[in-house]
Amino acid sequence: MKLSRIIANTGEWLSGSGPHDQIVVSSRVRLARNLKGKPFPGWAKKAERVAVLDEIRSAVEGLPEMENSFSERLEDLSPLEKQVLMERHLISREHAARGAGSAVVMNPEQTLSFMINEEDHLRMQAIRAGLQLEEVYAMINRTDSELEETLDFAFHDELGYLTACPTNVGTGMRASAMMHLPGLVMSEQVNKIINSVNKIGLAVRGLHGEGTEAMGNLFQVSNQTTLGETEEEIIARLNRVISQILEHEQNARQILLQQRAETLLDQIGRAYGILCHAHSITSKEALNLLSFIKMGVDLSLFPCKSRLQVDELFIETQPAHLQKGLHAAKMGAEERDSLRAALIRAKLKLMPEPEIGKIPTNGFGNDSPSTGEQS
Numbered sequence: 001m002k003l004s005r006i007i008a009n010t011g012e013w014l015s016g017s018g019p020h021d022q023i024v025v026s027s028r029v030r031l032a033r034n035l036k037g038k039p040f041p042g043w044a045k046k047a048e049r050v051a052v053l054d055e056i057r058s059a060v061e062g063l064p065e066m067e068n069s070f071s072e073r074l075e076d077l078s079p080l081e082k083q084v085l086m087e088r089h090l091i092s093r094e095h096a097a098r099g100a101g102s103a104v105v106m107n108p109e110q111t112l113s114f115m116i117n118e119e120d121h122l123r124m125q126a127i128r129a130g131l132q133l134e135e136v137y138a139m140i141n142r143t144d145s146e147l148e149e150t151l152d153f154a155f156h157d158e159l160g161y162l163t164a165c166p167t168n169v170g171t172g173m174r175a176s177a178m179m180h181l182p183g184l185v186m187s188e189q190v191n192k193i194i195n196s197v198n199k200i201g202l203a204v205r206g207l208h209g210e211g212t213e214a215m216g217n218l219f220q221v222s223n224q225t226t227l228g229e230t231e232e233e234i235i236a237r238l239n240r241v242i243s244q245i246l247e248h249e250q251n252a253r254q255i256l257l258q259q260r261a262e263t264l265l266d267q268i269g270r271a272y273g274i275l276c277h278a279h280s281i282t283s284k285e286a287l288n289l290l291s292f293i294k295m296g297v298d299l300s301l302f303p304c305k306s307r308l309q310v311d312e313l314f315i316e317t318q319p320a321h322l323q324k325g326l327h328a329a330k331m332g333a334e335e336r337d338s339l340r341a342a343l344i345r346a347k348l349k350l351m352p353e354p355e356i357g358k359i360p361t362n363g364f365g366n367d368s369p370s371t372g373e374q375s
Contacts, residue, residue, distance in 0.1 A: 003070060003072065003077070003081055003084075005070075005108075006070050006106070006108070006110065007084060007321075007324050009108070009110070010312055010315065011088065011109065011110030011111075012109045012110060012111050012128065012129065013026045013028075013110065013111060013127045013128055013129050014026075014088075014129070014311055014312065014315060017129055017130065018128060018129040018130015018131060018132050019130045019131045019132065020130055020131045020246055021129055021130035021131075022180075022298050023179055023180055023181070023246050023249050023250070024130050024131040024177050024178070024179055024180075024242065024246065025129070025130075025177075025178040025179065025180055025218065025311075026089075026127055026128065026129055026130070026177070026178045027127070027128055027129075027130065027131055027132045027133045027135075027136050027175075027176075027177050027178075028089070028125055028126065028127040028128075028136060028175070028176050028177070028178070029125065029126050029133065029136045029137045029139075029140045029173060029174070029175045029176075029235075030123060030124065030125040030140075030173065030174045030175075030176075031123070031124050031125075031140055031144055031171075031172050031173055032119075032120040032122070032123050032161070032163045032164075032168045032172040032173075032174075033120060033121065033122045033123075033124070033144070033147075033151075033153045033154075033161060033172060034120050034121045034122070034153065034154045034161075034162060034163060034164070035052055035055065035056070035121050035151065035152060035153065035154065036152045036153060036154045036155070037152075037154075038052055038121065038154075040119075040120065040121070040164040041101070041102075041117040041118065041119065041120070041121065041164070042119065042164060044101075044117075046100055046101055049100070049101030049102070049117050050100070050101045052101075052116075052117060052121050053073075053101050053102065053103055053116050053117055055151070056114075056116050056121060056122050056151065057071065057103055057105065057116055059147055059150045059151050060105045060114050060116075060122075060124075060147070061105060062150075063143060063146055063147070064146075065107060065112055065143065066105065066107055066112070068107075068108055069105055069106060069107050069108070070104075070105065070106050070107075070108070071103065071104075071105040072103060072104060073100075073102070073103045074095070074096075074098050074099055074102040074103060074104065075099045075100045075102075077104075079096075080320050080323060080324070080330070082096040083096060083319070083320035084320040084321060084324050085104060086320075087315065087318040087319075087320055087321055088110065088315065089127065090104070090106055090110060090113045091104050091113070091115055091118075092115065092118060092123075094118055094119060095115045095118040095123075098117065098118065101117050102115075102116060102117040102118065103116045103117070104116070110127070111126060111127055111128060111139070112124070112125070112126055112139070112140075112143065113125055113127075119163075119164045119165060120163050120164050120168070120172075122147075122151075124140060124143060124144070124147075125140065126139040126140040126143070131177060131239075131242060131243075131246070133175055133177065133235050133238060133239050133242070134235060134239070136175075137175065137231065137232075137235050141231065159227070160172070160226075160227065167224070167225070167226070168226050169226065169227055170225075170226040170227030170228065170229075171226045171227075171229070171230070171231050171234065172226060173223070173226055173231050173234060174222055174223060174226070175222060175223055175234055175235055175238050176220050176221060176222035176223075176238075177220070177221050177222075177238070177242045178218060178219070178220055179218070179219050179220075179221060179242070179245060179246070179249070180216075180217055180218055180291065180294060181193075181217050181218075181219055181245070181249050182217040182253075182291050182292065182294075182295050183249045183250075183251075183252030183253035183256055184245075184248060184249050184252050185217050186252070186256060186260075186264070186267075187252045187255065187256060189248065189252060190219075193245060193248060194219075197221060197241060197245070200241070201223070201224050201225055202221060202222065202223055202224060202237075202238065202241055203220075203221070203222050203223075203224045204219050204220070204221050205219070205220045205222070206218075206219070206220070215283075215284050215287040215288060216287030216288055216290060216291045216314060217288070217291040218287075218291075218314075221238070221241065221242060221245065222238070223237070223238055253295075253298075257299075264295075265301075267292050268292045268293065268295060268296040268299070268301060268354060269354065270292075271289040271290075271291075271292035271293055271296075272292075272293060272296070272348070272353070272354055274289055275289050275290070275293065275344050275345070275348055276345060276348050276349075277345075278341045278344070278345075279338060279341050279342075280334070280337040280338050280341050281337055281340055281341045281344070282333075282337055282340075283317060283318060283319060283336075283340065286313075286317045286340055286341075286344060287314060287317070290310060290313055290314060290317075290344075293310050293348075294307075294310050294311070296354050297310055301354040301355055302351055302352065302354055303351075303352065306351045309347050309350065309351065312347075313343075313344060313347060316343060317340050317343065317344065319336055322336050322339050322340055322343070323336070323339075
């Protein structure tokens with residue numbers, strides 16, 4: 001399968017629907033594995049990395065789930081193509097910087113992807129729309145078991161799976177949920193939530209993971225420790241915390257609607273006005289304004305069918321995606337800002353204007369909380 005076909009399809013995790021998908025954009029589980037007796041990629045010579053690549057790639061491509069998969073060495077991908085994959089959360093920033101001896105393999109639905117010779121020999125991930133941590137864990141656990149039939153992973157009876165970074169030793173698992181939390185941001189509660197989550201051993205990061213900014217009110221919540229707990233315990237604990245954050249966001253949105261409706265509707269109206277008429281807009285500003293449009297869909301100010309168009313813009317306005325269909329030289333920032341604004345204007349023309357003057361009486365749809373107290 002060619003990368004162009006992958007790029008043309010937004011992927012199940014973005015275009016699909018799942019439980020609580022108004023707030024939980026996606027759920028992801030990643031496993032880190034290494035071959036027994038082989039040096040980690042950061043210490044391996046080129047010939048050793050290539051040998052590991054060939055062994056793992058053959059096993060991954062042979063999985064039943066990977067029929068018609070996309071499989072490519074990173075040295076054969078352009079920097080733009082690698083950045084597109086990174087913007088879709090299919091490879092990491094570290095993997096995008098790799099060259100000879102590294103590869104990426106993914107299924108057509110983009111729900112299963114494999115990074116070969118990133119920090120570890122193999123990092124595999126499953127991702128689905130909405131809050132589906134147990135489902136994506138089951139998917140990646142099944143894949144892991146299938147690979148263990150042909151690959152000899154480095155494993156210690158007491159420590160568990162051995163990894164290049166000590167923080168991944170044990171299960172080698174990172175589970176996370178991408179959450180859209182504009183209610184907590186607007187009500188100035190998000191920092192309190194982040195501090196509480198950090199105290200119980202979980203991490204809250206930005207759009208593209210560690211060290212990145214939470215643009216568009218998008219936050220990744222994940223486990224930090226992989227040693228001392230089973231995979232099932234990690235998933236269960238993360239699920240509980242995600243559910244609590246979700247309820248706090250639901251309550252924050254409802255309170256905003258009840259007590260600051262004019263402010264909320266004004267923000268949505270201003271965002272719509274700017275995006276409809278701007279001729280130059282940065283990636284950060286676009287994401288932050290699109291966050292309010294997404295809230296407008298949740299409030300039924302826009303038809304429900306507009307949700308996919310808005311969600312796609314979160315990806316399509318990223319720098320590499322703007323240029324993905326172009327073969328010219330790399331665009332400058334000003335060119336991208338102009339193209340981004342034009343793309344957003346064109347998509348918003350397909351949506352009816354929001355009924356800003358009509359305050360919703362039914363709150364935020366199916367994800368609205370009950371009348372009970374906050375947890």
